[in-house]
Amino acid sequence: MRIIVKNVTLVDGLTVKEDHDLYIKDGVIACISPCISPIKVNSDDIEESHVVQIIDGAGKIAFPGFVNAHTHLSMVLFRGLADDLPLKEWLEKEIWPIEKNLKPQEVYWFALLGIAEMIRSGTTAFADMYFYMDEVARAVEESGMRALLACGIIAESYDAHGRKEIETARNLIVDWHGKANGRINVALAPHAPYTCGCEILEKTRDIAVSAGVMIHTHLSETADEVKRSYADLGMSPVKYLASLDLFSVPILAAHCVHVNEEDIALLAEHNVMVVHNPTSNAKLASGIAPVMQMKAVGVNVALGTDGAASNNNLDMLEEMRLATLLQKVTTKDPTTIPAIEALRMATCSGATAIGIGELAGTLTVGKRADIVLMDIDKVNMLPSYDYISDLVYAANSQAITDVIVDGQIVMERGNLTTIDEERVKAKARELSVGYRK
């Protein structure tokens, strides 16, 4: 498919270009120019004439699709099921018991529901860690989304259970890494330093090295986790992972709320990709990650929603806004994370974090076309003096009209094109009945 977006204002973490045309060919941003003619575009192609779809971008901004760098997608099934509880009680009494009986088809349908929600709120790529990940991969493939997928591994040692966990995770790499026209990558996901024995952590490191994949894990999410790490291991979770050489592999570390100066230096030294999840960390009262300290020493900090059970949505516009508000108020400096920096965290930093920085995250000729169009002629966004401010501080997802992933239009004028939304909603209602209290 070839697409020209006409007369749109391009906004990304690098620059703003008013009233430009954007040409997409074979999934790639082929040209950005003040005026691109559909006739000219076709005549360039000697072999054959192609249909070029024209999208009117007047009154709209185009920005790189958001990268939701840490979520547990199918947990949308548990949205609103258990709120306002302490983390331990929430996990042990509410979430883990019902997750034990989770069925593959539930993971599939709620992955589709979550993808529909993400597309509607401008996300074009995400990093996921959960169970039955083949089902999630299937949903990603069908929906046209881009994702870094991983089976969450929880195992004390490399016993029968541990081997099974590792085997499942390894199979996902074999079956899905690089698939769906390269839209799907696979990572290995030891759940956290406190839920995996060191043998398991080392095993994942070795497999990651040999398979050439990333590691995705939770790290230093709560004060209690860090306290127990010092009690059990005599060091912080960050230092522990460093000591096991986990950081020799490209690694995506979610949370990093409770990290000290030494930890932060280690994260920077080893180029660990940190994912800040401001809503989830606030809702569970885990804390506010020291984003500014990490960024100050060069750590790449991306943004994520975490699972919808602790958020309770997958809206990256909200994460972007909350990230800058929380840092401003905790540092007592309103210049902290200006709008453009918040946008970068949600786009190019996210793309870098999940290993697709060369492919996505900015509106750059040669990159894959992961693009969102937003109608800014809305009562909550007028008048418009600064497009990036509008997007970061004023917008909500209502204004998003079209979403393109890898050159394919997955939402067109408010309608999802790859997902049968009514069917997915009906399935969500049907499959959730048994979970009602």
Place this chain on the structure above:
Amino acid sequence: MRIIVKNVTLVDGLTVKEDHDLYIKDGVIACISPCISPIKVNSDDIEESHVVQIIDGAGKIAFPGFVNAHTHLSMVLFRGLADDLPLKEWLEKEIWPIEKNLKPQEVYWFALLGIAEMIRSGTTAFADMYFYMDEVARAVEESGMRALLACGIIAESYDAHGRKEIETARNLIVDWHGKANGRINVALAPHAPYTCGCEILEKTRDIAVSAGVMIHTHLSETADEVKRSYADLGMSPVKYLASLDLFSVPILAAHCVHVNEEDIALLAEHNVMVVHNPTSNAKLASGIAPVMQMKAVGVNVALGTDGAASNNNLDMLEEMRLATLLQKVTTKDPTTIPAIEALRMATCSGATAIGIGELAGTLTVGKRADIVLMDIDKVNMLPSYDYISDLVYAANSQAITDVIVDGQIVMERGNLTTIDEERVKAKARELSVGYRK
């Protein structure tokens, strides 16, 4: 107009009632019942048969319209004009110089724009403090909104300027208090203890007493303000206002970010109505108000957006969510401000704060009909286990379909009925051109 909302789920700070009908007659909630027949309703009326409008509430929740208890409505004109700046620089270099040349017609058109935004995001009443308030009153009257309006008074002493400020404020009471079928009330608004001399503060107190109106002011917004108050007056701003007997009048105090234990005791003792503005306080890095400490001693804490120049929207769904997230993370207790308590702050506490607690804030028979309908069959709100959680933690304003104020439908199936939205947007674009940098 008579309206029956059929088969809707009623949600307020008191209770949840699934699948009920709600009957509105003469602007009042006349009946709530599992089944109300339009024929029965008409035959009850001996004098004449009335047209009854039926709204299908299936798949929707109805909740009391939000009360935005502190804003500067027409500042939507400055949305996104100057972000990421320290408060002093923002006010003195950006906002005050342009406000000096503000024109009445700008205040009128941007009040309409702001009201359109508030209706679309479920707000049915607001407390405003600004200039050219006749223009705002006109916009409120025309749009069908409910409001507590006040001219902001800034004056060192009761000199020519001070007298003019007081006179303008007093005229607003004469012209508008109790008008528009009681939808408009007027307050007196000495801007802040640090921008008004004590003579002015005492004058507003006396006029408020004799006219029977509320006072609306800013109080203890920044650490610097409190520091200067101790330096200049030897006491905190709260204690200063108490010493001037300002709290003998019903008073709406915006912010109260930097209040100590003694201040909080004074606020409770004098039943001061506090308005928490979480987004604005975070964006300007002013701080996080000690909401839990104030609530613990019985202070009524409402929510506000503040002006859009420091927010940058007027969306109470966002304020509600941020209020609970900020308190959870600062108290390190995820049970703090559970969803229902956040909803109360945005509805009944807000109504109480702006002096309309008897009229609005809950879905109660006999109260005025200020009601919002939300379609919860959305991908970002499914599945639905807990309607209040859905509303507080997952929803965005996109799901709002119908808004009723004082028994009048001001938004019907997504269309504003009292405001010519395209004209207001065109005016907003036209009048903002001169402010572009």
